[in-house]
Amino acid sequence: MTTAPTRTLLALVVLAAALGACGSGTDELIVYSGRGENLVGPLLERFAEDTGVPIAVRYDNSAELALLIAEEGERTPADVFLSQSPGAVGFLAEQGLLRALPDATVGVVDPRFRSDRRLWVGVSGRQRVLVYNQELVAEDQLPESVFDLTAPRYRGQVGVAPANASFQDFVTAMQQRHGRDRTLEWLRGMAENDAPTYANNNAILDAVSRGEIPMGLVNHYYNHRFLAEDPELPSRNHVFPGGDIGALVIESTVSVLSDDERAVLFVEYMLSERAQRYFAEETFEYPLVPGVEPAADLPPLETLTLPEVDIERLGGELKSTLELIERSGLQG
Numbered sequence: 001m002t003t004a005p006t007r008t009l010l011a012l013v014v015l016a017a018a019l020g021a022c023g024s025g026t027d028e029l030i031v032y033s034g035r036g037e038n039l040v041g042p043l044l045e046r047f048a049e050d051t052g053v054p055i056a057v058r059y060d061n062s063a064e065l066a067l068l069i070a071e072e073g074e075r076t077p078a079d080v081f082l083s084q085s086p087g088a089v090g091f092l093a094e095q096g097l098l099r100a101l102p103d104a105t106v107g108v109v110d111p112r113f114r115s116d117r118r119l120w121v122g123v124s125g126r127q128r129v130l131v132y133n134q135e136l137v138a139e140d141q142l143p144e145s146v147f148d149l150t151a152p153r154y155r156g157q158v159g160v161a162p163a164n165a166s167f168q169d170f171v172t173a174m175q176q177r178h179g180r181d182r183t184l185e186w187l188r189g190m191a192e193n194d195a196p197t198y199a200n201n202n203a204i205l206d207a208v209s210r211g212e213i214p215m216g217l218v219n220h221y222y223n224h225r226f227l228a229e230d231p232e233l234p235s236r237n238h239v240f241p242g243g244d245i246g247a248l249v250i251e252s253t254v255s256v257l258s259d260d261e262r263a264v265l266f267v268e269y270m271l272s273e274r275a276q277r278y279f280a281e282e283t284f285e286y287p288l289v290p291g292v293e294p295a296a297d298l299p300p301l302e303t304l305t306l307p308e309v310d311i312e313r314l315g316g317e318l319k320s321t322l323e324l325i326e327r328s329g330l331q332g
Contacts, residue, residue: 032078034062062088079258087169090315093119099256122251123270124279125286126219130238136214146246150189159204159216172321173309187328224284
């Protein structure tokens with residue numbers, strides 16, 4: 001007897017074969033990926049193997065790919081955009097370059113993590129945390145709020161990645177929740193507090209693990225991946241309590257740019273149990289489809305106290321966020 005997940009995967013394979021027979025034959029499905037090859041490359045290879053759909057992937061920063069797609073416009077060769085965060089894809093939605101997804105496709109994900117207009121859907125969740133070196137920082141020294149980090153006691157101690165898309169989405173969410181003035185005040189406070197800046201979350205984790213800095217603002221799963229490779233590392237995650245904006249959950253997203261029906265098939269594969277288990281077990285992110293549990297040491301997503309933000313608006317406010325970061329002097 002086949003299980004329901006197996007039947008679902010079989011249905012996708014049969015559908016892929018049918019689309020290939022009536023479509024463009026061996027033409028590749030073009031995927032623009034703002035997620036790194038080391039993170040999603042194996043999953044995209046599984047998609048091609050399981051469905052028989054040949055793909056070609058262009059990897060780059062999510063914001064850079066979004067700008068490229070906007071420049072290419074209707075002539076873009078991309079069929080699918082896999083984005084690190086909803087900010088970049090929200091920008092494309094404003095440009096009118098995204099195709100609406102079927103109700104049945106996006107309906108498997110909680111409304112909090114998908115577009116009201118069905119222009120994108122979340123495939124995995126990453127929570128913002130403060131990673132710290134437990135050999136340098138005692139638990140009772142950890143802050144209650146991300147806003148505490150501008151205090152003199154944290155001068156030069158908290159690494160940030162201002163050019164990173166997740167940090168920018170976090171700042172955009174802060175604007176929504178607390179207003180432009182308070183957000184600029186926080187950014188300036190971090191800059192004036194000599195917060196060390198890094199290119200990305202990996203670089204922050206490296207610095208914290210080595211003891212170069214005692215703590216830094218990152219997404220939760222980076223530390224889980226580091227510890228999976230070396231359990232002796234002293235890095236630990238601190239989740240800001242009480243729905244603090246510093247505990248924001250940001251989803252990675254997928255959206256469709258062409259009329260190729262295999263693009264929708266790709267989206268459905270990303271939401272299949274096999275793909276959701278990949279995110280849970282291989283990258284330590286939160287699966288967003290009910291019924292798939294996160295990694296054993298992560299609390300279930302539904303138990304988290306999360307800040308209330310309108311994810312749909314993140315893309316439209318990205319320009320304002322970039323201006324605030326530049327004005328603050330907090331540059332990576």
